[in-house]
Amino acid sequence: MKTFKIGGVHPSENKFSAGAPVRRAGLPKQAVFSLYQHIGAPAKPVVAKGDVVKVGTMLAEADGFVSVPVHSSVSGKVSKIDAIVDASGYRRPAIFVDVEGDEWEESIDRTPDLVTLDRHPELTAEEIVSRIKAAGIVGMGGATFPCHVKLTPPKGTKAECVIINAVECEPYLTADHRLMLEKPDEILVGVSLIMKAVGVNKGYIGIENNKPDAIALLTEKAKAYPGIEVVPLRVKYPQGGEKQLIAAVTGREVPAPPALPIHVGAVVQNVGTTFAIYEAVMKNKPLFERVITVTGKDVKNPSNLLARIGTPMAQLVEECGGMPEDTGKVIGGGPMMGKALMNLEVPVCKGSSGLLLLSEKEARRMEPQPCIRCAKCVDACPMGLEPYLLATASALRNWELAEENHITSCIECGSCQYTCPSMRPILDNVRMGKTTVMALIRARNAK
Ligand code: SF4
Ligand code: SF4
Numbered sequence: 001m002k003t004f005k006i007g008g009v010h011p012s013e014n015k016f017s018a019g020a021p022v023r024r025a026g027l028p029k030q031a032v033f034s035l036y037q038h039i040g041a042p043a044k045p046v047v048a049k050g051d052v053v054k055v056g057t058m059l060a061e062a063d064g065f066v067s068v069p070v071h072s073s074v075s076g077k078v079s080k081i082d083a084i085v086d087a088s089g090y091r092r093p094a095i096f097v098d099v100e101g102d103e104w105e106e107s108i109d110r111t112p113d114l115v116t117l118d119r120h121p122e123l124t125a126e127e128i129v130s131r132i133k134a135a136g137i138v139g140m141g142g143a144t145f146p147c148h149v150k151l152t153p154p155k156g157t158k159a160e161c162v163i164i165n166a167v168e169c170e171p172y173l174t175a176d177h178r179l180m181l182e183k184p185d186e187i188l189v190g191v192s193l194i195m196k197a198v199g200v201n202k203g204y205i206g207i208e209n210n211k212p213d214a215i216a217l218l219t220e221k222a223k224a225y226p227g228i229e230v231v232p233l234r235v236k237y238p239q240g241g242e243k244q245l246i247a248a249v250t251g252r253e254v255p256a257p258p259a260l261p262i263h264v265g266a267v268v269q270n271v272g273t274t275f276a277i278y279e280a281v282m283k284n285k286p287l288f289e290r291v292i293t294v295t296g297k298d299v300k301n302p303s304n305l306l307a308r309i310g311t312p313m314a315q316l317v318e319e320c321g322g323m324p325e326d327t328g329k330v331i332g333g334g335p336m337m338g339k340a341l342m343n344l345e346v347p348v349c350k351g352s353s354g355l356l357l358l359s360e361k362e363a364r365r366m367e368p369q370p371c372i373r374c375a376k377c378v379d380a381c382p383m384g385l386e387p388y389l390l391a392t393a394s395a396l397r398n399w400e401l402a403e404e405n406h407i408t409s410c411i412e413c414g415s416c417q418y419t420c421p422s423m424r425p426i427l428d429n430v431r432m433g434k435t436t437v438m439a440l441i442r443a444r445n446a447k
Contacts, residue, residue: 001209003234004244007382009415011171011237011336013210017295017302018174022182024306025319027102031074031310032347033059033095034086038138039145040066045095051078056105056286059095068136068146070095073288073308075103087332087339087346094347097310108285114185115282117192128197128281135280136287136350141165141176141240141270142333144351147277150269151197153262159198160265163249164191164205164274166214167233167240170334173354175291176271178304180207180214183275188218188225190274193281195227198267203228205271206249208235237336238413242268244382256409272353287350292316296357298324307348313355314344328363331356336414369422377416377426383409387416391426394433399440402433408441410434 035042043060047053053072060070076099084094104110117123133148153159164187168176180187191203205222207215209232219230231249238244242261243254245268252264261268269277272290279285288309295302300321307316313330317323323344331338332346333354377387385406393402410430417427 001232001234002248003236004239004247004382006384007380007415008236008238008244009380009418010235011418014171014297015174015177015210016172016297016299017293017304018177020174020178020301020303022178022291022304022306025308025311025316027074027099027308028311028315029099030079031072031097031099031308032084032312033070033072033097033310034084034092034347034349035060035070035094036086036088036092037070037144037309037349037351038068039143040064040068042093043067043070045081047078047095049078049080052076053078053097054103054105056108056288058286062133066146066149068133068138069286071136071286071288072097073310074099076100085342085346087341087349087352089339089342109283114189116189117196120282123196123281125197125199128193131281132197132277135276135285137273137276137280138287138350139270140272140276140290140350140353142337142351142353147269147273150267151194153198153267157262158265159200159262159267160202161200161250161267162191162194162198162203163245163266163268164203164271165240165242165245165268166205166207166271167245168211169208169235169237169240170336170338170354172295172356173293173334174295175293175304175353177211177214179272179275179291180211180218184217184221186278187271187274188221188228189282190278191228192225193277194267194269194274201227204249205230206233206239206245207231208233208239210235238382238411238415241382241411241413243411256406290348290350290352292348292352293354294320295354296324296359297362298326298359299357309348309350311348312345313341313348316348316355317344317357324357324359326359326361327357328360329358331358336418337412366423368424371422371424374421376419376421380415380419382413382415383411385410387426387430388424390433391424391429394429394436399433399437403437403441407434407437
């Protein structure tokens with residue numbers, strides 16, 4: 001069975017919520033919309049205090065090509081435009097809406113009817129991309145890169161295939177898995193739309209073989225969708241990394257940055273994003289809700305919730321049985337790549353794939369010991385880097401050494417830190433070093 005060749009680890013899966021069907025989370029009393037829910041320029045508000053909005057009303061418009069609009073997920077009144085500390089830990093400008101009722105924009109098709117591409121032969125590639133852009137779709141696996149940008153290959157490049165990332169290799173998370181079981185046709189129409197948008201006739205859906213039910217269902221359903229093939233993959237973390245997925249599915253290796261997946265002919269989209277693309281193009285529905293896994297060993301009802309963007313995380317925790325008494329840490333995302341949240345007032349955003357509650361014991365970090373030069377981190381690194389060296393260079397603020405050793409290629413997967421017998425905080429140091437080196441490179445290039 002296929003997988004990527006370099007590095008990788010096998011953390012415990014802990015997919016407690018895999019059997020929990022997606023259920024709707026309740027409406028919040030107040031929804032908070034960060035203007036920084038995507039990579040690129042923040043969105044620009046187009047509403048003011050006191051404005052009345054519906055579900056689906058645009059609150060803020062895209063500010064440039066690498067930017068997307070933000071839409072309201074609730075109906076009610078704009079109470080203020082202020083700032084919140086979001087999942088990134090930074091204070092960001094945000095729009096606050098006090099919820100009244102649940103009135104949707106009439107242009108959104110709320111019927112459950114499946115709309116297939118053959119019913120809309122008039123949809124051109126440009127029209128598909130334009131609808132995706134207008135709906136504010138970003139990479140929902142956590143990357144939050146504007147989708148329309150990825151679907152507009154740069155000059156001199158040509159897409160050859162679409163690869164859907166349905167790997168969900170982060171332990172604990174099951175939102176994508178449930179979506180595949182519950183919305184397979186919508187996802188397959190979404191893949192057809194992406195294929196048409198980038199002008200290819202081959203689409204792969206990469207799924208790890210710890211989800212045999214999703215592999216079987218989508219393989220069967222895909223028979224009705226020309227050019228789409230499900231590719232079962234051997235379980236290995238971080239197979240959901242773009243480069244690792246491309247290598248696993250096609251055998252092609254994406255060169256070091258600034259090369260992109262498109263340079264080997266691949267356009268990769270997450271499966272949740274693919275569903276959102278279906279809804280945007282075929283149902284005229286902006287991205288204002290998403291499935292998020294709320295889980296942890298001590299969580300009473302580990303769940304997959306369809307939550308409106310802007311809902312405070314605290315509400316989702318309550319809906320899953322409340323905060324376990326001995327909670328030591330709350331992570332936005334999965335345990336490998338997620339980030340600890342500062343507080344539970346952080347709102348759900350477009351990139352929120354999971355909320356993981358760890359006990360004091362699970363969250364406790366062991367005292368780091370000296371490096372024993374075992375090279376386990378080197379063996380685990382899927383990018384072929386030397387993590388111990390990058391971590392040391394970063395800790396010593398030796399940015400030149402870090403850059404020379406390709407710190408910018410790090411995908412922040414955490415495999416190095418996971419595997420280190422000396423419990424060294426490798427990822428923390430490498431992440432900090434990568435951010436600094438990238439800023440230095442940007443400053444150098446701007447001169
Ligand atoms: S150095 Fe970066 S890419 Fe390599 S294992 Fe560590 S976090 Fe992953
Ligand atoms: S895994 Fe840890 S102890 Fe081993 S070489 Fe890497 S940093 Fe050192």
